[in-house]
Amino acid sequence: xxxxxxxHLKNQAIGTGYLRKDGRIGIRNRLLILYTSPxxxxxxxxxxxxxxxNTVEVLGFTRNCTSSFTEMKLKKxxxxxxxxxxxxxxxxxxxxxSSNLLKEALLSGRCAALLSLDHNRGIANSIxxxxxxVKDLLASLSVNPSQPLRFSDLIIGAECGGSDFTSGISANxxxxxxxxxxxxxxxxxxxxxxxxxVGLKDYLISRCQTAEAAREISCTYDKxxxxxxxxxxxxxxPGNMKGGLTTIExxxxxxxxxxxxxxIQGVVKIGQIPKKPGLWLMDSMSDTEExxxxxxxxxxxxxxxxxxCGTILxxxxxxxxxxxxxxxxxxxxxxxxxxxxxxxxxxxxxxxSPMLYGEKNPDELADALLELVLQTINGQLSKGEALGHxxxxxxxxxxxxxxxxxxxxxxxx
Amino acid sequence: MDDLFFSxxxxxxxxxxxxNSILILYTVNCSAFVAQQICRAAPKDIPVQVIGxxxxxxxQIIIYRMLRLIAHGNVGAVLIVGHGCEFIQGNLLLNxxxxxxxxxxxxxxxxxxxxxxxxxxxxxLQELWTEIKFLPRKPLPSSRLIIGLTNGGxxxxxxxxxxxxxxxxxxxxxxxxxxxxxxxDFLTAQSMQTFQSLKSEEEISHFKAAVLxxxxxxxxxxxxxxxxxxxxxxxxxxxxxxxHAETGIAATCPIDQALDLICSGAHLVMLPSNGHFxxxxxxxxxxxxxxxxxxxxxxxxxxxxxxxxxSMETLWETLRPVLNGAFTASENLGMxxxxxLGSAQxxxxxxx
Numbered sequence: 001x002x003x004x005x006x007x008h009l010k011n012q013a014i015g016t017g018y019l020r021k022d023g024r025i026g027i028r029n030r031l032l033i034l035y036t037s038p039x040x041x042x043x044x045x046x047x048x049x050x051x052x053x054n055t056v057e058v059l060g061f062t063r064n065c066t067s068s069f070t071e072m073k074l075k076k077x078x079x080x081x082x083x084x085x086x087x088x089x090x091x092x093x094x095x096x097x098s099s100n101l102l103k104e105a106l107l108s109g110r111c112a113a114l115l116s117l118d119h120n121r122g123i124a125n126s127i128x129x130x131x132x133x134v135k136d137l138l139a140s141l142s143v144n145p146s147q148p149l150r151f152s153d154l155i156i157g158a159e160c161g162g163s164d165f166t167s168g169i170s171a172n173x174x175x176x177x178x179x180x181x182x183x184x185x186x187x188x189x190x191x192x193x194x195x196x197x198v199g200l201k202d203y204l205i206s207r208c209q210t211a212e213a214a215r216e217i218s219c220t221y222d223k224x225x226x227x228x229x230x231x232x233x234x235x236x237x238p239g240n241m242k243g244g245l246t247t248i249e250x251x252x253x254x255x256x257x258x259x260x261x262x263x264i265q266g267v268v269k270i271g272q273i274p275k276k277p278g279l280w281l282m283d284s285m286s287d288t289e290e291x292x293x294x295x296x297x298x299x300x301x302x303x304x305x306x307x308x309c310g311t312i313l314x315x316x317x318x319x320x321x322x323x324x325x326x327x328x329x330x331x332x333x334x335x336x337x338x339x340x341x342x343x344x345x346x347x348x349x350x351x352x353s354p355m356l357y358g359e360k361n362p363d364e365l366a367d368a369l370l371e372l373v374l375q376t377i378n379g380q381l382s383k384g385e386a387l388g389h390x391x392x393x394x395x396x397x398x399x400x401x402x403x404x405x406x407x408x409x410x411x412x413x
Numbered sequence: 414m415d416d417l418f419f420s421x422x423x424x425x426x427x428x429x430x431x432x433n434s435i436l437i438l439y440t441v442n443c444s445a446f447v448a449q450q451i452c453r454a455a456p457k458d459i460p461v462q463v464i465g466x467x468x469x470x471x472x473q474i475i476i477y478r479m480l481r482l483i484a485h486g487n488v489g490a491v492l493i494v495g496h497g498c499e500f501i502q503g504n505l506l507l508n509x510x511x512x513x514x515x516x517x518x519x520x521x522x523x524x525x526x527x528x529x530x531x532x533x534x535x536x537x538l539q540e541l542w543t544e545i546k547f548l549p550r551k552p553l554p555s556s557r558l559i560i561g562l563t564n565g566g567x568x569x570x571x572x573x574x575x576x577x578x579x580x581x582x583x584x585x586x587x588x589x590x591x592x593x594x595x596x597x598d599f600l601t602a603q604s605m606q607t608f609q610s611l612k613s614e615e616e617i618s619h620f621k622a623a624v625l626x627x628x629x630x631x632x633x634x635x636x637x638x639x640x641x642x643x644x645x646x647x648x649x650x651x652x653x654x655x656x657h658a659e660t661g662i663a664a665t666c667p668i669d670q671a672l673d674l675i676c677s678g679a680h681l682v683m684l685p686s687n688g689h690f691x692x693x694x695x696x697x698x699x700x701x702x703x704x705x706x707x708x709x710x711x712x713x714x715x716x717x718x719x720x721x722x723x724s725m726e727t728l729w730e731t732l733r734p735v736l737n738g739a740f741t742a743s744e745n746l747g748m749x750x751x752x753x754l755g756s757a758q759x760x761x762x763x764x765x
Binding site for chain 1: 441442443445446447450453454462467468469470495496498499500520523524525526527528529530603618645667668669687691692693713714750751752
């Protein structure tokens, strides 16, 4: 059992957040400018650049085709608890009915407006109108956080990127220890990257809480392995190898250590929010025969899927170093590589290397990391947020809502 | 008809261009922010644009697109921004730029962090600009010019195809340049759906043959993604997948379609539009056209009105200042958009 210095805070207020109409609590209260096609991106970004990224964030869909699945994802961003209001910037060349997005945002209690570029004469005029709309919307957002926040309100996702030889023995197991503490305190935590769990199917199944969870893990593992085999695309990069990792199996053992040791409750698909607290796996890969988007896996885009499953904070571990931060859900970055931290200390939030050097024991570091999490959920900006990073694409996946043995088409990468 | 002339740039590798820009090319989406911030912070007198890979992987078509853009005649110099973990190797892109005798630098942001990378990037931009800014324009024949033409937002591009396009094409052909059309513009929503239902390479091949047969223009040939025409005349660019049609990237926007033409060498892309908005593309200026029957348009953001009787001389009068360096409406707005996408095409040869 992991020592837990925070157990006295279980069920206690650990901060304040923003209460939303659906009962969820956000740790930020930002206005989201959401563009719904690439043709609307320029205007959306121009509008956003007139404001601080810590007040107004911009995010959008970079493909022109659309589906009910994409619409669902866009709605998840609009109604995410960290988002207090939204300006939807749309263009008629897309297949999406943006009025549905507006309705969803308004129904959720957000202040929201729709800017249709082709209903205005010219880009310059549209941008000017958008600026006025944002100013109006921001006036409605000026509230202070007042809702007591408890560990049970937290949903946190973790990912690794740019892994090296230190990742599997420092930053990732440290996050695993943090996740154990959070689960014990009643939080919900998610991990993903099943493509980096190669060889660990039996291990993951053995950790499942129920037979149904085991079935879900099994199906999901098989899907990812099938993808990797059929595309000869195993997720170990040149950078991983330069960093001292040798095989996907070695990388996988480090990756999975982020999940800690608590029972796995099951698998959530994109857009599903875990039904109860505990440890969950998020499956971010398309599993439809009719998918019309590539399976793009890069860390920023993968992290951006987490908010669709309700995470209010993301954690990214990196041995070689990462600079990114996710829109909607802030990202805390951790490295266990001392040289990386000293090089990128303006970008990386937490140095886990004392664990590797035996200077601090894992419990001490996990406590310090949880302290950082608490500061961040109470408004302290992550380093990526402070630098203005807002990275990642909204990808075009399609998924079945049910988890079943994978027999479908292959998503081209 | 003899060549018409314009004033453009001739590169060390023999390519020609109508702009002398620095391209910031990011190799992975993790570096997009740093690349974009360098572009935003660049001094106003340095023409700089940014585009890159939205993925981490090294899909062959993405690499071909990158190589073609590095060698593009409108690009005077290249700043490659990588992260350090990704599959695409920035050093190989740098080698390719050097092979084309194009000034180039590389910056791996993992080495420096966000703020320092932006500082270094700006310094590298200055170095590159110093190397290319005095390149003079010189008279160049229109026969070396490649013009793209694709749907710029008209709900019914077919109207343009039936009314204005023949006139445009004959004008352009009379000017002895190469003109690229995009195969996707000849697909209806229904035929696109049909395409995406295809399973085998053979089915896809038959589908494409049937589409080509019904296009009412005579082409010099069909170009795959990032192939460039080898003689003047009308060419068709095929950006559709040769395999995995059901899972591919068929449904694109006008910006993507314009980029397909730019990756096949277009120096300028003409985009017939409905007049209600403009789009712009990186690398090659977008020229927004509206048919004369459209009366409700923001005219200051429109470059040209096409009439049924538009003559070659009139078209050339419009094009020549743009070819000579005058900004289009989208350039004036600072619109240099686009992402590079992967695809699944069988490419007959390596890009040289």
